[in-house]
Amino acid sequence: MTRAILAGPDRDGLGTALEVQGIDVTRVEGVLTAPVLDDAGVADADLFVLTDLDEATAISVVKDRNPDVRVVVYSHDSLPNFARGQTDLAMDPDLFGVDMVAEELA
Secondary structure, three states: OOEEEEEOOOOOOHHHHHHHOOOEEEEEOOOOOHHHHHHHOHHHOOEEEEOOHHHOOHHHHHHHHOOOOEEEEEOOOOOOHHHHOOOOEEEOOOOOOHHHHHHHHO
8 A cells, every 4th residue: 555644734635635546644734853754654655745845844854764755745835946856746736636646646
């Protein structure tokens, strides 16, 4: 089973759409420190989905803990330059609906 961490608010319902596709989703919000990400199971995650780009520094922590994790940004905001090299996929919710994104990630 695919394991995902959904980090940040889920206003669009992406977490539910991922679950419908059979993905096991762990949700985390707030400040994404290394201990928070460790507790969420980042070492065993297949996907790290970030919706709050104020927490973009978490991408480097996630990749440090799990170099094989696929990093997906799903946000209306612009991805900071420092995080682009470690992000596998960045999508704007205005252009890509949750059902389509979930199906693609599954």
